Amino acid sequence: MAIRFTKISYIYDADMPYFHNALKSVNLEIAEGRITALIGETGSGKSTLVQHLNALLVPHLGRIEILDHRIEAGKRNKGLKQLRRDVGLVFQFPEYQLFEATVLDDAAFGPMRFGYSKSEAKKRAADALISLGITKELFDRNPMELSGGQKRRVAIAGILASDPKIIVLDEPAAGLDPAGTKLLEELFVSLNRERGKTIIVVSHDNDMVYSCCDDTVLMANGSVVYHGDTLALFNDRTLIDENHLLVPRLVELKNRLQEKGFKVPSSVRTIDDLAREIAMECGS
Amino acid sequence: MTVIVFPPFPYIIQGMSLIRVRDLSFRYDENTRSLEKISFDIEEGDYVTIVGRNGSGKSTLARLLVGLETPDEGTIEIDGKILSDDNLPEIRKRIGIVFQNPDNQFIGATVRDDIAFGLENRCFEPDVMKRKIEKYSRKVGLSQLLDKEPEALSGGQKQRVAIAGILAMHPDIIVFDEATSMLDPRGRETIKDIIDSLHQDRKLTIISITHDIEEVMNSDDCIVLYDGRVFDHGRPEKVFADADRVRSIGLDVSFIGKVKEAFRKYGIVLKSDTEDEMVGELWQYALRR
Numbered sequence: 001m002a003i004r005f006t007k008i009s010y011i012y013d014a015d016m017p018y019f020h021n022a023l024k025s026v027n028l029e030i031a032e033g034r035i036t037a038l039i040g041e042t043g044s045g046k047s048t049l050v051q052h053l054n055a056l057l058v059p060h061l062g063r064i065e066i067l068d069h070r071i072e073a074g075k076r077n078k079g080l081k082q083l084r085r086d087v088g089l090v091f092q093f094p095e096y097q098l099f100e101a102t103v104l105d106d107a108a109f110g111p112m113r114f115g116y117s118k119s120e121a122k123k124r125a126a127d128a129l130i131s132l133g134i135t136k137e138l139f140d141r142n143p144m145e146l147s148g149g150q151k152r153r154v155a156i157a158g159i160l161a162s163d164p165k166i167i168v169l170d171e172p173a174a175g176l177d178p179a180g181t182k183l184l185e186e187l188f189v190s191l192n193r194e195r196g197k198t199i200i201v202v203s204h205d206n207d208m209v210y211s212c213c214d215d216t217v218l219m220a221n222g223s224v225v226y227h228g229d230t231l232a233l234f235n236d237r238t239l240i241d242e243n244h245l246l247v248p249r250l251v252e253l254k255n256r257l258q259e260k261g262f263k264v265p266s267s268v269r270t271i272d273d274l275a276r277e278i279a280m281e282c283g284s
Numbered sequence: 285m286t287v288i289v290f291p292p293f294p295y296i297i298q299g300m301s302l303i304r305v306r307d308l309s310f311r312y313d314e315n316t317r318s319l320e321k322i323s324f325d326i327e328e329g330d331y332v333t334i335v336g337r338n339g340s341g342k343s344t345l346a347r348l349l350v351g352l353e354t355p356d357e358g359t360i361e362i363d364g365k366i367l368s369d370d371n372l373p374e375i376r377k378r379i380g381i382v383f384q385n386p387d388n389q390f391i392g393a394t395v396r397d398d399i400a401f402g403l404e405n406r407c408f409e410p411d412v413m414k415r416k417i418e419k420y421s422r423k424v425g426l427s428q429l430l431d432k433e434p435e436a437l438s439g440g441q442k443q444r445v446a447i448a449g450i451l452a453m454h455p456d457i458i459v460f461d462e463a464t465s466m467l468d469p470r471g472r473e474t475i476k477d478i479i480d481s482l483h484q485d486r487k488l489t490i491i492s493i494t495h496d497i498e499e500v501m502n503s504d505d506c507i508v509l510y511d512g513r514v515f516d517h518g519r520p521e522k523v524f525a526d527a528d529r530v531r532s533i534g535l536d537v538s539f540i541g542k543v544k545e546a547f548r549k550y551g552i553v554l555k556s557d558t559e560d561e562m563v564g565e566l567w568q569y570a571l572r573r
Contacts, residue, residue: 042438042468145316147339175384175465177337177495179534204468207539246469249539256563262570271546278566279550282573 001065002032002166002198003053008062009073010048022048024222025062030215035192035199037209037230040219041244046170046202047092049219053168053200054087055080067165085114088164092171095143095151103129103146104139107157114162121161128157133183149180156184160191167191170202185212210234210248211270218243235266250274300364301325302456302489303349308358310344318344320512321358326505328456329486331479333500333520334493336509337534342493343384345509346461349491350381363456380450384462386442390434395426398434399449406453420448424478440471447478458482460492464499472496497538500524508533521557 005028012020022045030036038046051057052064055071064071069083091097100106107125112118129139132153138146143154156172169188173181189212191197203209209216209230216233218226225243226233233239234251247255254264254274262281268274303326310319319341326332336342347353349360351372360367362375383389392398396417403413421427424444434442443463450458460479464472476499482488492499500506506523508516510533516523524530527537527545537545543562544554552569556562 041470145312147337149338175338175462175495177534178497178536179531180338182536206469253543253559253563256559257566260563260567262566271542272549275543275546275550275552278570279547279552282552282570 001029002067003028003030004065005029005052006063006065008052008059008064010052010057010059014060022222023052023059026222026224028217028224028227030198030200030217032198033192033196034214035189035201035212036215036217037213038200038202038217038219039204039206039209044219045222046219050089050168050170050200050202053166054084054089056089081114085162086164087166087168088159088162090156090159090167090169090172092174093152094155094159095148098143098151098155101142102140103134103143103154106143106154107161110158110162124161124163125157128160129154131160132157132187149176152176153180153184164197166198166200168200168202171204172201173203173205173208188212206234206246206248207250210250218245231267231269302328302363304359304361306359306361308345308348308360309356310348310353311356312344317512319348322509322512322514323358324507324514324517326489326491328489330504331483331490331492331502332505332507333503334491334507334509335495335500335535336515340509341512342509343461346381346459346491346493350379350459351376377453378455379457379459380453380455381459381461382443382446382450382463384465386439386446386466389446390442393433394430395421395432395434395437395445396430398445399452402449402453416452417448420451423451424448425474438471439467440474443467443471443475444478447475455488457489457491460490460494462493462495465495476502497524497536501538508535
């Protein structure tokens, strides 16, 4: 098990009259080597949960086990640096955190902090930047001169350069153009499929969740209300209605085709799958 | 390596358009080109979307249109007046802009104060102000939230406050600079619905910079920027008809467009432009088989 949350509670402004109980005794186990989506409405606790994954927040109650690290409420927790190297956290709008004078230095900052030599750190940073489509010509530029989408990718490269085992992305595609979004999706799928990384993606884009994520954790009001197979969730009318989920457009179209009389299986994951199934049914 | 061929610019209409942009060039510094000889017209009452990759110059164009930046070359003409330092205060009264980040545009301590800010600057009488605040907060569905602090609102609600504040000034033009991109799906839908309803009246000219292809398909006209130039300009269904061409500049086609493309691969050519039609068309196809 990559991650295990046992009865985690987190309260903002705990000692104030306007305290907010953001996580309410959450139990959650995320298996190694899978792509897991974390979904739920704004304010449901997604970002709070994510910040526990590398101990930016420490729970008020409960215990978290991540790989071989342990974080417990009320204790002085050790080895956080190693934990933060193992779990790479890409925040919402990570470009706000760029600060170095050049693109390459910025992406190399993480690996240098985690003990790589300067040349090794730069090599890792360069590889990560190129895998994200930031070309060499941009390495010496000031990151502040880049466009929003390019800054985003530089910031993500900085996380990838430290080669974490678990990669957590908090709405990585918000504000990116379609090509940038697609590149990012392909990147985290390939980091998972080819390099065995455990991926956790916080997202509002259920179309992306449906086509890319093995499992889905659905949060509401600080609790986990569903954790399981992504396809099963979005094909379950009751779960969708109870939780006011936006149905992925592919599922909506597939449902309408099924209602019309087509025998499309509910396991179609992509538009291409759907077209192939229908074409087969029509005998072409 | 994709070779991009820029089409000649055939869109110059001789009549009086509300907005006429001619040979507009702008760069932030010597090394970076932001906009290069941009020309286009926008007609009064139209809903125009501006699309393009991150870094293609969309936001720069928005900042130029509302006078936050000054062009290096070329002109922006609004209702027959060329934008200049002299008439900028006058023209600014006619244009409002809603920015991407809902948190960066609040001044007031409550929603009411925030909407009032622009009106106070124009020295409206208190009772006129009160009426205007009520009218425009109702228009964007904020009547119940007037006494709230802006910080306590969701992203979509914050953007609605910004829109109400602009509407209260009676502008002719509103520019939305990726106003929905930081919102969750529900917030995004409410803002898109408001844009739609503003467009229904046809009194306002709406310019929306967006990555949301479904929003683009819903607009009257679409300007595609690529590398600081106008790559295409026309009806969205025409501009986005050729999927390969659209993808060559880092954009994508709509969901329906992708579905049609996938079916074509398996020898099924669909004509429908909506899901309803498509389900029917596929069923007819299956019956013939």
